Amino acid sequence: MTQVTTHGPHERATAPVMADVARLAGVSHQTVSRVLNLHPNVAPQTRERVEIAIAQLGYRRNTAARALATRSTCTLGVISVETSQYGPSSTLFAIEGAARAGGYFINLVSLRQVDRRHMREAVDHLMGAGVEGLVAISPLRSAVEALRGLSIDVPLVEVEATDLAAETGVVVDQHAGARAATRHLLALGHQTVVHVAGPDGWLEAQARMRGWQSALLDAGREVRDVLAGDWTARSGYAAGRELAGPVARGEVSAIFVANDQMALGLLRALAEAGLGAPDDVSVVGFDDIPEAAFYPPPLTTLRQDFGEVGRRCIELLMARIEGRPAVARPAIRPQLLVRASTGPPAGAPRPGGASGATPGP
Amino acid sequence: MTQVTTHGPHERATAPVMADVARLAGVSHQTVSRVLNLHPNVAPQTRERVEIAIAQLGYRRNTAARALATRSTCTLGVISVETSQYGPSSTLFAIEGAARAGGYFINLVSLRQVDRRHMREAVDHLMGAGVEGLVAISPLRSAVEALRGLSIDVPLVEVEATDLAAETGVVVDQHAGARAATRHLLALGHQTVVHVAGPDGWLEAQARMRGWQSALLDAGREVRDVLAGDWTARSGYAAGRELAGPVARGEVSAIFVANDQMALGLLRALAEAGLGAPDDVSVVGFDDIPEAAFYPPPLTTLRQDFGEVGRRCIELLMARIEGRPAVARPAIRPQLLVRASTGPPAGAPRPGGASGATPGP
DNA sequence: CCTCATCCTGTGAACGCTCACACGACCGTC
DNA sequence: GACGGTCGTGTGAGCGTTCACAGGATGAGG
Missing domain, CATH: 3.40.50.2300 (Response regulator)
Known part of the structure; x- marks a missing residue:
């Protein structure tokens, strides 16, 4: 069946493609592509015509085709341990935010059990999705080891793998x-x-x-x-x-x-x-x-500043993907917050006024 | 530069493609495709030859090309409020697990602020990724309302949107x-x-x-x-x-x-x-x-059984994507766990021997 | 022996985009 | 007026997969 190619806003069975926009704007598909990719050499007037056509058709670039042609998916994989622990989940959200700000999509896998087999599956799943980089929130030794065994042919950043990954990851001290x-x-x-x-x-x-x-x-x-x-x-x-x-x-x-x-x-x-x-x-x-x-x-x-962890993570990963040298950064240091649960030992003189009320009987 | 096409395990600059596998197995690319897609009409012997070639080359199917040809990305988008609240993050992991089990990838966006603009951005981001369905973990009225305004042309399942989405979502009672x-x-x-x-x-x-x-x-x-x-x-x-x-x-x-x-x-x-x-x-x-x-x-x-929430979510979404009628399910009921924080009022006779209370009959 | 259905396999054309290249218009310079 | 450079645009060929179709075997039935 040949495509219906009327002008004007029209309910159509299939989503508009670049050629439709080109036809409506009276230019070639390549010019549309140039507008989309912010290529400088497009006449302002032409650019506007194309933009109007895009808006009119509600055109949206097909990511799959783009990924196929450019050989880049703009997608990062995140492997996280499945825990509602405060740390990992905060880190996950921070990573997502930073990645999106950098123009990447996040493909998530969570691991209920962390062993080699499940890690292998997770990595396979993500490699299958064509991710360009991997973040592993792997606070477990088993996760790090499972990761070591695998041959992963994209850049990998490990979060919270401490000394085991001082070079390749983001660590909190x-x-x-x-x-x-x-x-x-x-x-x-x-x-x-x-x-x-x-x-x-x-x-x-x-x-x-x-x-x-x-x-x-x-x-x-x-x-x-x-x-x-x-x-x-x-x-x-x-x-x-x-x-x-x-x-x-x-x-x-x-x-x-x-x-x-x-x-x-x-x-x-x-x-x-x-x-x-x-x-x-x-x-x-x-x-x-x-x-x-x-x-x-x-x-x-x-x-612990998990937001910073997430940001550094993506910064490091993007640098590695783009082949830039990664800036070495000192480990993030946790900050001591003194509240009411600590004080001098019982024998020592006490400043006083502490509530320290023991609830219950 | 033309592709190097030697047989045997060979370090190559570019990842092997289907044609490489076909050549090594001595079949056509279409036969390789059939093996990959578990098409029944392939001779067992041929299938084996192809499988060996795949293993030998470490071949991995290109998702982008597949998505382009089939027009399906096997990807679901998840929009979550950015909170380390126990509920939402448990639900997120449950959704991920269920989706992966169903053969879908999960593309995650988290929302620090839930207003129409950010919701619009999140949806755009995911639509740009070509997701086939959307899960919104939207326990906020503002999220639900922001979602209402948007024209979303893929199936959408809302989690925890309670009465506002009894028809279109998964709810806990x-x-x-x-x-x-x-x-x-x-x-x-x-x-x-x-x-x-x-x-x-x-x-x-x-x-x-x-x-x-x-x-x-x-x-x-x-x-x-x-x-x-x-x-x-x-x-x-x-x-x-x-x-x-x-x-x-x-x-x-x-x-x-x-x-x-x-x-x-x-x-x-x-x-x-x-x-x-x-x-x-x-x-x-x-x-x-x-x-x-x-x-x-x-x-x-x-x-609350968040695991069940996640599973129902994906079940519902997949049904809707595939055009199957969704099975209506009763809302999930939370389960009362009686622990020590509740008891009869002070005046009433008390069963246990707690502090100075008048012992019961 | 011929026919027809069934199985297995191969061929070529999409899919929607970007890349490399080519081409004409226009400018300034010699 | 010829020349080289820049700018704006168009043309055609991929990217790696699946789909539709066309065959060549093979076996059963007449």
Whole structure:
């Protein structure tokens, strides 16, 4: 069936193509293309005629044809772990915004399980879509390793892969953040700091633990065993139950918890044991999730600038795609926010006025 | 420059195309296409030869060319509000998973601000990408309205647009959830229930408020003014401060808060005033975020099945794209989870041995 | 042995765009 | 007036796939 090619606004079965615009404007398809691509050598008058024709027909350039001809899809793939964790999802949105601002489309894959097979599938899916670059939000060691095994023939930027990808990714200096948290607690007068860590496979968890360790060692303080959690409030609660005894006996006066959710659970368990922060124990979290300021008590924590993470990510990826040299940037440092959950140890003189109300019985 | 066309695994400048596979397998490009598209009429032996050639060359079908020829991009657009709220981000991941399982790619746009201009841009961006269908995670009235104004020539499914899109979207019965929450509190013996609502523009907030209202009216109870929040723990905290007085004076004994984060802030404010749940007041939240079980005290709340929301979304969208009649499904009902934050009013006989209450019969 | 249907395969033309190139008009310069 | 350069425009050939159609085998039935 041949195409209907009437002028004027007309309901048509098929979407208008460049040739239709050209015919309506009385120019060649190439001139239309030039207008669309902002080529300088088009007479203003011609340009206007074409633009009117485009508007009149509601013409929209066919991306597939364009991609086929130019061999570029203007699409980036993002692989994210499927978690409603505050960090990854904030990062995802920041990445999307930055990519769109840079004229790229975002093709998303989320991974419920992070193993080699699922990672392979995800990468295949995205390569199949013809992405020109890949962002992996891969805070898990397993994700990084799964990625290592794969032969990926487009630029790849890893987010939060810490030291494993200092060269190829965007990192937040978790180590420095953890040091800051620990030093804050020591500066308040605590003898040492206990750590409730994130799950084993998470690189951030590891970096935070190391930072805590190094700060203690630098200060010549005792490094006790860590309690392992899994980011959930539930695991923080379990840790809190374990620590309630030592806290009550005065053996533990300061706790650095690897994220805010676990800190919530921990505070809950301590409260059930009749222990409150900062009177009986000081607690520092990590992330500054929006609720952290409303914990019982408001939580001292470390804020990460996820927006900046996303922007750097895309900047780096675009540079690599276009073959530009990537500007090396210092790692992003988390910022310590001191709230009500930390204070001097019980024996020390206290400034006073802290609310620290322990809810419940 | 003409293409190098050696056989065997060879590093080549350009990715192999169908013709290369055909040549290596000694068949025509069309036969390769048939193998790829699982056409039945291919001799098993030929199929195998082609498959070996594909594997050997690492051939990958060019999506752009395929899209151009078939006029289908296998891509869905998702517009999401940019929020790290538990609900929307869980829904997003669920949608992605369901779409990928159905063989579709997901093109994501997130909206920092939801107004007509940004919505228009988002839709344009996605239409430009050639999406075949659109999912809008649009829990905001403004989003729904912005969408209404736009002429979108692909199927659209709205998530969480409640009554405004009962026909065209996937909805969770917020109204029923709110009624369940309210009835639960009344059943415990509370005279009436106060409501801390979500922000004005959010449809879920409105539906939850109406549900609360209708349950009270059905029971012939007093409907007081609502306190408006904005989903954040901060606003819940503010509401808590306002309610502390009435609670202390025994004027308020039960509060239904429109989401869990606000409930957290509210509990915090009450705790600061020396008031605890469930002894002094009962509190119900909404969403069942993972932390809700670890609130002080563990929160009675309503769980929404976001995974189901995502799956229905894609099911509906695919049906519409393929012109199949969509199966009408009843709205998804949230499930009441009774935890420790709710109990009988202070005056009533109490089952448990909580603080200084008169033991029940 | 011929016919017809069925299976398998190949040929050429779209699909809608961009790229490389060619061409005429116009300007200034010698 | 001839010449080279720039500007504006048009022509035709791809990009890599699928679709429509045309064949050449092969087997069953007359």
